[in-house]
Amino acid sequence: MPIIKGKVIAAFGKYIKVYHDTTEYNCTIRGKLLKKQLNSSPVAVGDNVEISIGNDGIASIEKVLPRRQLLSRPDILVKGKKQVIAVNLDQLVIITSTKDPQFKPGLIDRFLICAEIEKLQAAVVINKVDLADPKEFLVYAEAWESAGYRVIFTSALNGSGLTEFANLLKDKSSTLAGHSGVGKSSLLNAIQPQLNIRTKQISKTSGKGVHTTTSVIMHPLTFGGWVADTPGLKVFGLSGATRSNLCTFFPEMTEHDDCRFNDCVHLNEPDCAVKAAVESGNISEFRYNNYKKIYEQLLDLKSWQF
Ligand SMILES: Nc1nc2c(ncn2[C@@H]2O[C@H](COP(=O)(O)OP(=O)(O)OP(=O)(O)O)[C@@H](O)[C@H]2O)c(=O)[nH]1
Ligand SMILES: [Mg+2]
Ligand SMILES: [Zn+2]
Structure with a gap:
């Protein structure tokens, strides 16, 4: 059986579309692949896969190549579950x-x-x-x-x-x-x-x-x-963000990190380099104000509903 390498371009449960060289293949997933990764999506959009085409003309996914990155969000229907x-x-x-x-x-x-x-x-x-x-x-x-x-x-x-x-x-x-x-x-x-x-x-x-x-x-x-x-x-997950690390997700703030305190969150601390940069116009006021707003909200949030 010839093996074709392709990319998953759509995935609705067990129905997977794989693209290879201007052709789209409707594929099924082998049971063993489904069993292997019950908790996460075994096949997702963007996966690089190997498919085979049987004598009956049915294409199936034989192998999912290792993922180098994964973007997911909280599943709105099932608490604690993620959707890729x-x-x-x-x-x-x-x-x-x-x-x-x-x-x-x-x-x-x-x-x-x-x-x-x-x-x-x-x-x-x-x-x-x-x-x-x-x-x-x-x-x-x-x-x-x-x-x-x-x-x-x-x-x-x-x-x-x-x-x-x-x-x-x-x-x-x-x-x-x-x-x-x-x-x-x-x-x-x-x-x-x-x-x-x-x-x-x-x-x-x-x-x-x-x-x-x-x-x-x-x-x-x-x-x-x-x-x-x-x-x-x-909805996007915010699981990686806490009040103490929120500022690390603002690249312009990490550039101004010579504050007096190492764990400065740039709000009320004295000798804060970030606040000084906002005052001198080196950090945008609108971004800093948004930082403060998000900091306030962060305690109660697990995800953002946009
Ligand atoms: N005036 C104007 N209208 C635009 C422009 N781009 C898109 N539209 C119109 O905006 C409407 C929405 O465009 P879509 O491309 O369907 O928007 P979308 O972001 O894909 O929306 P979803 O698929 O629902 O997430 C359509 O009526 C488009 O014709 C633009 O640059 N200028
Ligand atoms: Mg659209
Ligand atoms: Zn600071």
Whole structure:
């Protein structure tokens, strides 16, 4: 039986889609693989796998190659259980829109913390610049850039920023994250029209709050790389964050760590280098204020509902 190496592009329970050389195979999972990993997803979007095609034409997954990274979220239905979003990722690309739905910079900061917890590179895309003056968003863009994140302004509608967006994804394995309706699927269609992903139609009768993309699907990019389109991700785990380590998930704060106390959390301590940097304008006030807000909330939180 010939063995084919491929990548999992969709997984609904036992129904798995594997991509190899422009062909999609509908695969089943061997029972032994299911038994091996009862507690976690034995096969997830982004997995590199080996499949065989039987004489009956049925493709089955023989082997899942080791994962180098895993992005999961708490299962909303089963307490304590995790749902794998995608694996083997290089970066989280956070998509937001200038309007419709409303721009929420605080939410982006929370997504950025999630990326830091997962040790994923992150970038921010501000889409729908055709609907507003990009100048309004510069203060946020500068804050994220000075924290080390790439920020791109795009419009899937008029094409601006699409070359930068494609370059951001090129040769990497990325997951898009962001609220429903910000234009995640539209941006992918705009850089690679043959994907032809379903997007929300502009119509008065279309149901509000209904996700157009309903499950995580990985798409191969013709210019190199993979990108997972997601339904607006609503919950992210925060298991790695505590009040004492929260500041380590703000890269610009770890750069200013010559505070008087080693365990300074940069709130009320004397001789705090972070507070000094906020006062001198080296750390953005908006990021610091968000840090304080999140610090306050952190005691009661296990996950974020976006
Ligand atoms: N004006 C404008 N509209 C856009 C732009 N990008 C997307 N849209 C519109 O925004 C709506 C939502 O776009 P989608 O691509 O379906 O959004 P999504 O983020 O994939 O949403 P979910 O799949 O529900 O998570 C559609 O009506 C798009 O036509 C843009 O740059 N400018
Ligand atoms: Mg979508
Ligand atoms: Zn400090």
